[in-house]
Amino acid sequence: MATFDCFSPEALGFLKDLKANNTKGWFKANKATYETHLKAAGKQFADDMAMALRNLTGQDHCSKIFRIHRDVRFSKDKTPYNPHLHMAFIPDGKTGQPPMWFFGLSPENLSLGCGVFQYDKEALVSFRKAMAGPRGAELIQLTAEMRKGGFRIGDPELKRVPSNFDKDHSNEEALRRKGFAAWLDTGAPEFAIEPELTARTTALFGQLMPVFLLLSRIK
Template sequence: MVYFDCFTAEAVDFLKELKANNTKDWFAANKATYETFIKAPSKLFAEDMALALRDLTGQDHSSKIFRIHRDVRFSKDKTPYNAHLHLAFLPTGQVVQPPMWFFGLSPERLSLGCGVFQYEKGALGVFRDAMAGPLGAELTQTTIEMRKQGFRIGDPELKRIPPGFDKDHPHEEALRRKGFAVWMDAMSSNFVHKPDLTERTTTKLAELMPVFQLLSRIK
């Protein structure tokens, strides 16, 4: 049985070189390196993290490894590959769109996050109804506290409160959001090729449990 401990330095080196040589010819010539140092260990890491997050949250999780091939159909940027490794972990068995955990490795840094990028149409209405109630005040306070701790949180997507809610609603910042995600992204990419990556990543993600717990209450 193959066990996962961490990514090797070759994984980050591959991403650096791919960023500098983002062509189909270069990737074809280096595909074996990608499969050995990125693709294969990513699958093992995803399996380990899903189990670790189950232990952390008490909920089963599925994992997703995002494709290295870019969808360039509607993009001005036609470079064919993503020069980063992105994974997401999603709690299973929930009806409303649940918060996810994010792992994003680029040549320069590692970013970890938790939340919902953007609620889908049906779930967005449920989110807004929740934000109009006590959870909206909690989300606003969580935003203030976590920003003070150095976490990155984007501003609300809307300039005005959406139709159907009082224009002077006390939870206006929460109601102007289409999603809510919190990030820590000051870590060097060297983080991933030190021992016990799964345990260390889980320890970091545990700092974002207030986000996971708050958004998990939206039903």
């Protein structure tokens, strides 16, 4: 198998065409393109990125490539396929809910992220305990710095501080969160079809290391 360098123009073209022709018939007629230029190439890229993240973080990572087939059972949108390629990279062998890395390629954009979308019930207790202390102040400062640097960070999910904390807590912005993730939107899906994709993606992930390190310290 050839060494992976970047996705092909055919991969990006497939996603653009799939968005315009999101039917089972079109997909079946173009499945060979998907299998070669997105599925197989995506697996190679995921394997390379897992290795690169081990070198970046000092931790082993496993990868997850999200399905192109949509689950339409409870959705009003019955289009059968996701016209994007999404991947996550998760630290191996870690307890709790460690921060993950995200790679998202769509016809309009390429986004890279790091964090936890939403903590589960048990991990949320640990997160809030950390946010009530010095880690919360760190997160608030990091949020401000990264937003100033052009990263996308959502607002806290809650309007008020959880009831078991002081409503005027100095870290109320952090305590109102159920998770935390920072995103870098390149605005250019062509990023994925240019040479040395793994190295360039790793370099941008390096800018998200403060998020990874801070959330990794929450136990």
